[in-house]
Amino acid sequence: MSTSATTITTAAQARAVPEQDAVRLELAGSWRITTDTPEWAAFDTASLAALVSLTPALRPDVSQLRHWDTSLILFLREAGNWCAQNEIAFDESALPANIRRLLAGMRAARVRPIDTQRRPNILASAGLATASAWQQGKQFTQFVGECVISALYLLRRPRRFRWRDCLHEMQRCGAMALPIVGLISFLVGVILAYIGAVVLRQYGGDIFIADLVGLIMVREMGAMMTGIVIAGRTGGAFAAQIANMKAGEEIDALVTLGIRPVDFLVIPRLVALAIMMPLLSLYSNALGNIGGMTVGALLLKIPVSAYWIEMQSILDLSDITTGLIKAATYGVIVGLAGCLRGLQAQRDSAGVGNAATSAVVSAMLYIIVACAVYAVVFNILGW
Amino acid sequence: MNTNATTPPAAIAVEGLRCAYDGRVVLDNISFSVPRGQIFFIVGGSGCGKSTLLKHMIGLHQPAGGRVGYFGEDFTGAPAARRREIMKTFGVLYQSAALWSSLTLRENVALPLEEYTALTRPERELVVAHKLAQVGLSGFEDYYPAEISGGMKKRAGLARALALDPQIIFLDEPSAGLDPVTSRNLDGLLLSVRENLGATLVIVSHELESIHGIADRIIMLDRDARGAIADGHPRQLVHNSPDPRVRDFLQRADCASPAAEKPPA
Structure with missing residues (x-):
């Protein structure tokens, strides 16, 4: 269930460890957004689902982390979303307050679609160009x-x-x-x-x-x-x-x-x-x-x-x-x-x-x- | 607003001014009048239209509505020639000092005198030397603006604004970019200008120490309100304004000021 056992200890790692009351999501190493970090999409969710079916709760554990940044927050957000979809409790209580705050901020962030209204259409462009030519002449x-x-x-x-x-x-x-x-x-x-x-x-x-x-x-x-x-x-x-x-x-x-x-x-x-x-x-x-x-x-x-x-x-x-x-x-x-x-x-x-x-x-x-x-x-x- | 239209006419009267760029209204329904000799601050957060209001007042932009008058005379509706005459009674210190880069400091201060006075050359030189000494720039007469620091440019700009002994002086962020000591000296200089010339000062600033130090009255603009949300003496507004934004703004000043009477609640 773990990522490769031969990974260097400082590299970012994520693995699921079954425990009595919940599955512990152990996050370790250095999570830097500029380097390779585990992606939730590549995580073996099938076997995780099997683990979680016994104790339906997932608890992230960051005690092994050496360094972390937004890459960790993105990973946790995905994990949380997966839990919500599969009706599994996502237990954030063990996370430090700063990670919880950033996670909440990331969840609240909304990507707005590009406002197409701001791009004038061809008719408007022609009209503006004519008006501008008239202005220039004036x-x-x-x-x-x-x-x-x-x-x-x-x-x-x-x-x-x-x-x-x-x-x-x-x-x-x-x-x-x-x-x-x-x-x-x-x-x-x-x-x-x-x-x-x-x-x-x-x-x-x-x-x-x-x-x-x-x-x-x-x-x-x-x-x-x-x-x-x-x-x-x-x-x-x-x-x-x-x-x-x-x-x-x-x-x-x-x-x-x-x-x-x-x-x-x-x-x-x-x-x-x-x-x-x-x-x-x-x-x-x-x-x-x-x-x-x-x-x-x-x-x-x-x-x-x-x-x-x-x-x-x-x-x-x-x-x-x-x-x-x-x-x-x-x-x-x-x-x-x-x-x-x-x-x-x-x-x-x-x-x-x-x-x-x-x-x-x-x-x-x-x-x-x-x-x-x-x-x-x-x-x-x-x- | 405490507009008072009785005699003697106010130095500045702004009535229902509306400022707009390309149809987008930045400020609307601004009204106030400033009596002669007052030090009047326009304050507010970034982007609330402080500089815009100033530029409309001095005639660089034509208002979309309302009017501005000086000493009982309409300025907004006056013919172009008369507007230029009125403008000559202003001294303006721009945010970037706006010294003419091709002229030395001496020539910068001398230009308004050359254009509009009949002073002889020695008299003019004397006035220029005096104005530059007032702002602490003696010895820099023959420097070009590019050769002096930002703070010195500001002071040279002030010397130029004072060249024609204006009745109304507009200052756009005079102390931005100045160190605290120079900034306090500038405040002292502004007070003495008011004492000596009886000039009316309109200052755009968010330097809280200056506001508490020398302002007779402030008007606070707000971006969302697109207008003024407070008008009065800073000492009164700091605790008594009904608007929390105004109290908050001024109380931050209070705690920054060494002359603070009590710490903020």
């Missing part, structure tokens, strides 16, 4: 409106503008972004020149590489690559900073002082980006063309001077201006997306991460949309 419109009001207010009172923050942000999003913007632009110039060379070489038009790289960089790619780098680098940082300030009640502290967060946080950042983006974009144009020039000189053997003259023949001021207009727009887009997502963030650490991600994604999306809009508009205007 918040964005409202935010742009607030920015315009703040900008007008600060134009009338330039002393209130936080120049120091603005200069600080200009340094961070402008000067400190030069290496990464430079590298990416140079490589984009190189890539464009390589692709162009494949086609143009067939017709002996190698020199037109200069036109191709020059035009694409200055009109489109300079601004767009800068925009994308800045969206990842600065837009995400703005969102994280502001979301963190929101979580730390810093935004609330501004509001209760009667200071509009948009005046204090958003406008300096927007101005910094709107000023620095065109400058970065000019720098990007230059590096992209140097990339093209490098490929031209090394691969296609076009003299640098010839490349330069050819490039000048195709580019005029309108190309550069359109690029700069786009760059300034992208800067404002990145700033708006970053600050809005930061201000909308939930007040916890997950909120900060979500704000940064969603700022980068929405900034890139709006940059591409704006680029498409400008392509159409400039085409109509003939610029």
Whole structure:
């Protein structure tokens, strides 16, 4: 009737010992929930039933226990349930009070089924998503409106503008972004020149590489690559900073002082980006063309001077201006997306991460949309 | 509730305030008025809506019903510009101190002065130095909030809340995370602020020693009741409140306090 006789004495053991007035359920060894302990389901209940039929009572005995925890309570609970089912007395009187208390607590515990009502159905989800999209649109419109009001207010009172923050942000999003913007632009110039060379070489038009790289960089790619780098680098940082300030009640502290967060946080950042983006974009144009020039000189053997003259023949001021207009727009887009997502963030650490991600994604999306809009508009205007 | 609407107007008048998040009512039908110069505690267990009530009072959240008024003027229904004007008369110490992390302590305290006073730079510097000395932070002027301890942040936050000599000061758990000595000093500081400026203090706290030490009046909120279950002086409520939850809460304080008159029954 016992478990294996060869078990180590410290291992958890349970065995039934018939006695005069009751069957003694001897529990011994170390009962730890993290190790193997006897399970009631594996207990030889058939022979136990035979024993108990003589003296219909089961009395757990824990005097041999070295250590015990919840695993013992679970075992005793099962034993008690089995007794109740078979109408056998379960004599707990010999158990210490703490085990009896825990046993009673375990018996009283009820596992509630997972509340399916809390999971919205597909219709509700669709409705919530629509409502949330509507809310987002409303918040964005409202935010742009607030920015315009703040900008007008600060134009009338330039002393209130936080120049120091603005200069600080200009340094961070402008000067400190030069290496990464430079590298990416140079490589984009190189890539464009390589692709162009494949086609143009067939017709002996190698020199037109200069036109191709020059035009694409200055009109489109300079601004767009800068925009994308800045969206990842600065837009995400703005969102994280502001979301963190929101979580730390810093935004609330501004509001209760009667200071509009948009005046204090958003406008300096927007101005910094709107000023620095065109400058970065000019720098990007230059590096992209140097990339093209490098490929031209090394691969296609076009003299640098010839490349330069050819490039000048195709580019005029309108190309550069359109690029700069786009760059300034992208800067404002990145700033708006970053600050809005930061201000909308939930007040916890997950909120900060979500704000940064969603700022980068929405900034890139709006940059591409704006680029498409400008392509159409400039085409109509003939610029 | 002992609302008294006679002259002079109460510093704070809350009438039938209902606070809700996403349609879930947290507090309902809260009414009280706080006369000028009173030290008024909002107490209660965790999650009963103490901070929520505070945020509704200072205008960070719009109430779902009822109104809040200051010095006889309606705050809840006032136009946005006027609300901002009223907000400027508040000093608020947030639970997390909420110092602006990109500014040093000196700049944190100076910012409200820069925004709303015509003080010259030397005068401003002097005021900032005085406020920081009041809270025992002389010598830390040029530290950033990230470089100082939690208790120091709290005190710096208080210095900033006091910067504009507010008529009403709201403090959200001012002594949470402070050691007992600093906490007592803070109580002393709050008393002196009331003496010197005649300010009204609204304090959210469950620090029982402070409640027995400096409170003129407490209002106790309860999560299940979704409202106030007691309003009065802690000395009276501790033995005479009809509600056992209130007596229990305050008597625990009594036994923790060295100034306890007698051990709990």
